[in-house]
Amino acid sequence: MPDVGSRSSALGTAGSDDAAVFSPNYTILQRLKFACIIFVIQKLIFAPIHIFGLLHDLFHPRRENRPTLTKSYPTNNSLPIHGGGFALGTPRDNDTWNSTFASHHNTLVIALNYTKSPSAPFPHPIYDLESLISSILSDTSLPIDPSRVALAGFSAGGNLALAVSQLESVRTRICAVIPLYPVVDFVAPAETKAKTRRFKPELGGFRAKEKDLLVPVTNTFSWAYVRSGQRIDHTLLSPYYAEREAFPRGVFLIGCEMDILGQEAWRMACKLAGRKIPAVEEAMGRREPAGVGELILEGDERFSFEERVGGGWYRWLLVPDTIHGFDQKMQGVKDRELVEDARMKTEKVISVIGEWLFSGPFSAGLDRQV
Numbered sequence: 001m002p003d004v005g006s007r008s009s010a011l012g013t014a015g016s017d018d019a020a021v022f023s024p025n026y027t028i029l030q031r032l033k034f035a036c037i038i039f040v041i042q043k044l045i046f047a048p049i050h051i052f053g054l055l056h057d058l059f060h061p062r063r064e065n066r067p068t069l070t071k072s073y074p075t076n077n078s079l080p081i082h083g084g085g086f087a088l089g090t091p092r093d094n095d096t097w098n099s100t101f102a103s104h105h106n107t108l109v110i111a112l113n114y115t116k117s118p119s120a121p122f123p124h125p126i127y128d129l130e131s132l133i134s135s136i137l138s139d140t141s142l143p144i145d146p147s148r149v150a151l152a153g154f155s156a157g158g159n160l161a162l163a164v165s166q167l168e169s170v171r172t173r174i175c176a177v178i179p180l181y182p183v184v185d186f187v188a189p190a191e192t193k194a195k196t197r198r199f200k201p202e203l204g205g206f207r208a209k210e211k212d213l214l215v216p217v218t219n220t221f222s223w224a225y226v227r228s229g230q231r232i233d234h235t236l237l238s239p240y241y242a243e244r245e246a247f248p249r250g251v252f253l254i255g256c257e258m259d260i261l262g263q264e265a266w267r268m269a270c271k272l273a274g275r276k277i278p279a280v281e282e283a284m285g286r287r288e289p290a291g292v293g294e295l296i297l298e299g300d301e302r303f304s305f306e307e308r309v310g311g312g313w314y315r316w317l318l319v320p321d322t323i324h325g326f327d328q329k330m331q332g333v334k335d336r337e338l339v340e341d342a343r344m345k346t347e348k349v350i351s352v353i354g355e356w357l358f359s360g361p362f363s364a365g366l367d368r369q370v
Contacts, residue, residue, distance in 0.1 A: 098111055154182075171248055199258070
């Protein structure tokens with residue numbers, strides 16, 4: 001395993017050693033339970049789904065959402081980073097989002113992969129991505145403008161994007177990082193996070209549920225990625241505790257109002273922007289629905305703000321009335337109102353991200369490349 005202390009000592013960790021917070025030591029029975037759950041999810045649920053998807057694309061190709069080039073590099077695995085709780089997923093999971101962004105903003109989008117937990121726990125995926133990003137940016141066959149490179153990531157991928165962007169070899173070669181509904185704070189308990197998200201039963205359907213979809217699996221995925229005794233306020237694991245100078249000059253955090261991870265992203269956006277940081281227990285967003293397909297871009301800074309601080313661009317967007325992963329394929333979800341609302345908001349979020357990139361962090365470049 002890479003030595004976290006030696007490779008990232010310049011970044012430091014939050015607080016003093018006396019105040020350090022460490023991951024729990026689970027009992028043997030708890031570890032066996034988590035291992036069984038991960039095995040079932042990885043091998044018996046997602047593996048067949050992935051194989052079915054590959055076969056479906058083989059016999060029913062949809063070229064408009066497929067990569068135009070698939071390429072491998074001499075790293076552990078062959079610049080959005082997919083999610084999946086650090087344990088699941090493939091780059092093709094975000095094909096529709098990536099294709100839409102590329103077409104809408106005339107950009108080159110390269111989906112990244114990384115090794116998965118529990119066989120590759122923290123910090124392995126971070127250094128996988130460091131090596132992969134270096135290979136991509138050194139590949140002269142790709143039409144990349146080195147002055148306009150950004151990282152994006154979804155969920156766990158958002159955490160990894162924030163982590164790898166702190167490494168000097170990456171931070172000095174990119175100008176922005178865009179985490180979408182990321183986990184940024186492993187210190188705050190899941191029970192506390194669950195109390196900060198909004199519940200809106202009047203929306204009906206899937207969004208009327210009284211329990212967040214991530215709560216039942218949070219401890220399982222955390223166990224798989226974070227080894228017992230690991231300091232969980234380490235800045236590569238919990239990017240919230242990193243200082244502003246540790247990141248590229250542009251950071252755009254995006255959260256979902258009906259997601260237990262939204263509040264920590266809000267706190268981090270406020271911290272980076274030099275604003276008052278909300279309390280860990282403070283609920284985000286508002287009680288009232290925003291309307292189908294609507295974003296709140298003006299008049300309520302709980303949902304949207306932008307700051308220029310120290311020569312950097314810092315942006316926050318809270319997508320109202322949406323759940324974790326709203327902008328991805330909702331396989332098996334029969335709630336038509338949710339799916340349509342998510343589709344409309346996904347298109348608008350993609351537009352907002354592009355506008356921010358090209359008017360802010362990318363504004364000094366000449367060509368549009370991501």
